[in-house]
Each structure stands twice: as C-alpha cells, then as structure tokens.
Amino acid sequence: MRIGQLVNIGFGCIVITTAIIHIFNQINWWVYVVLFSIWLVCVLLGSWFIRLNYFFKSLHSKPNHTEQQVAITFDDGPHSKFTQDVLKLLKTHSAKATFFLIGKHIEENPNVVASILKEGHTIGNHTYSHSTTFGFFSKTRVRKELEKTNALLREQTGKNIQLFRPAFGVTNPNIAHAVKALNLIAIGWNQRSLDTTSLSEDAIFKRITKNLKPGDVILLHDTSEKSVAVLERLLLFLKTKDLKSVTVNQLFQIKAYA
Ligand SMILES: [Zn+2]
Structure with a gap:
C-alpha cells in the first residue's frame, strides 16, 4: 500500500x-x-517529492549496490545541439545514459532520437507537452499525453517504451492511474543536479559529486551548454572514482521496452 x-x-x-x-x-x-x-x-x-513514493512507486536509486555503477539520466530532450554534444561526450568516455524525451521535441528532432539509440543508450517517456500545469491535468489528459509520446517513439523506433519520468517529478493520483493503465515503470532520481536553475557550473558539479555513491541515479538535462560542461567534469570525476555510468535498465535490471 x-x-x-x-x-x-x-x-x-x-x-x-x-x-x-x-x-x-x-x-x-x-x-x-x-x-x-x-x-x-x-x-x-x-x-x-517523487522520492516519497506517495502516489505510486518509482525507482530512485539502488542502495548498497555492489557494482561500481551510477546511472546518468537526461530529461527534456531531444535537443538539436546539446543532445548531440552529450552523445559525443558519453562516447568519448564509454559511458551509457538514459534519455527521458518530451513528445513535442521528438517531433522536432527525430534524427536525434535515432542517434541516441544507435549509441546504445536508453530512451523513456517524459510526457508530450511537459506543460507547467501537467500536475493539474485530468486523468484522461494525462493518459493521452503519455500514450502520444509512446506512439511517436513506437512509430520512429519500433520500440514499446516502458520507462517514464513525470514532468518536474510531480506525482498525483491521475498520473498514478496512467502509469498503472499503461504498465509503465516510473523512474525518479536521488541526485538532483538543479542544472536548469541559475546555480553555477561549479555549484552543480559539487552538488552531484559531494555524496555520490554506487547505485545513484543522477538527474541532468540535455538542454544547455552549462549541463554539457557539468557532464564533462562528471565523467572525468567518475573515472577517478572507478565508477561507470550505465543505463537505468542496466542498473535496476529491468526491461526498458516491452
Ligand atoms: Zn522535465
């Protein structure tokens, strides 16, 4: 319960x-x-606070994980420039990540979605509109948002998406209903970078790395130069700690696609 x-x-x-x-x-x-x-x-x-699992259960981290793994995740893409920059960095450092994509951005950048998959990363659903009022959408409207993004991805990639991250991490009974009805797995985080705020690159990097441990899920956004710069420093940091970034499905040993 x-x-x-x-x-x-x-x-x-x-x-x-x-x-x-x-x-x-x-x-x-x-x-x-x-x-x-x-x-x-x-x-x-x-x-x-999605981590409270108040309305439905989400996976936020893998405590006491015995392998030297963390999962870097990116929300709000695909972006025509910054997602490509992120992909290049991940490739250079042999790191894997998970991208939670917004439906309307998928329509604008279909080729970027293909690049993400070609590089061996995982994709998930991050709503269609990412509306600031998403938390007030009706049960039907929430479900339609998630179905629309999943349909777009199915059309473009042939994959049935199972992973979902709520916009802004906001949860409520209507979102819980859609997650259950569409048989989705909700993915949260336990290391929030706050990279979309006015915090400096230094402050964001320190925030993420201060208490980073195996099994952590890091939330970043592939939507700005600042986040790309933080990612570069983070990947170098992981190397010094002998940590490897993997997809969330690998970390949690779950299926990303049905
Ligand atoms: Zn978002």
Whole structure:
C-alpha cells in the first residue's frame, strides 16, 4: 500500500472519530480546519517529492549496490545541439545514459532520437507537452499525453517504451492511474543536479559529486551548454572514482521496452 493511501486512511479514521466525539461533546470548527490543513500539506509534499513514493512507486536509486555503477539520466530532450554534444561526450568516455524525451521535441528532432539509440543508450517517456500545469491535468489528459509520446517513439523506433519520468517529478493520483493503465515503470532520481536553475557550473558539479555513491541515479538535462560542461567534469570525476555510468535498465535490471 502506498504512503498516500495510508495517510488517507489515517486521516479518515481521525475525522470519523472526531465527528463521533462531536455528537456528544462540542468540538470547535477549527479542529477540522487544522486536520484538513495537515492532510493538505501531506498531499502537497507527496506530489512534489517523487522520492516519497506517495502516489505510486518509482525507482530512485539502488542502495548498497555492489557494482561500481551510477546511472546518468537526461530529461527534456531531444535537443538539436546539446543532445548531440552529450552523445559525443558519453562516447568519448564509454559511458551509457538514459534519455527521458518530451513528445513535442521528438517531433522536432527525430534524427536525434535515432542517434541516441544507435549509441546504445536508453530512451523513456517524459510526457508530450511537459506543460507547467501537467500536475493539474485530468486523468484522461494525462493518459493521452503519455500514450502520444509512446506512439511517436513506437512509430520512429519500433520500440514499446516502458520507462517514464513525470514532468518536474510531480506525482498525483491521475498520473498514478496512467502509469498503472499503461504498465509503465516510473523512474525518479536521488541526485538532483538543479542544472536548469541559475546555480553555477561549479555549484552543480559539487552538488552531484559531494555524496555520490554506487547505485545513484543522477538527474541532468540535455538542454544547455552549462549541463554539457557539468557532464564533462562528471565523467572525468567518475573515472577517478572507478565508477561507470550505465543505463537505468542496466542498473535496476529491468526491461526498458516491452
Ligand atoms: Zn522535465
């Protein structure tokens, strides 16, 4: 049972108990407001932090991994320039990675998708629109987004995509429903680089490498010069630590395609 379900059951029991007590004793209305507020905070935290597995389970890392492996992942591509730069670096350092692709970017750069696969990397679904309001989409709309990107990739590559990463890492019951209905495996991360923020290249590199250990999943974006520069330093760093970047399917020993 997911944490979200446990929280709902717990709060349901508390509200029912409070209501029963209310029949015999006066209870102030603010008690209900406080209970609702606490529940709402739980839901918001669960939506925002994918690692809580609040609405559905995602794979974030492989703790106590015995092999010298990490998984570098890239979101928001394919990009006409930066994805190619990333591919060149990965090839130079004999590293493998996973690319979570946005449907509308696949339509703009179909040849880049082919390059990613030719180099032996893995691709996954990262929604069609990557809309900032994705977390508020209806059940049907979420499902259509994921189906559309999977259909595009099936058409272009002949592969049935199984790996999915939610846009912005936001989760909710509607996304949980689509993941289950389409039989997808949700992939999170445990090393968030924040490379799309205004943080400097140095700060991002230090953030990733500070506590990096075997089994970690690193989140980067193949969408900027800064991220490419961080990747180059990261690949050199991995070499000094005798760590190797592999695809998430290799790290977790799962199937990327059905
Ligand atoms: Zn994204």
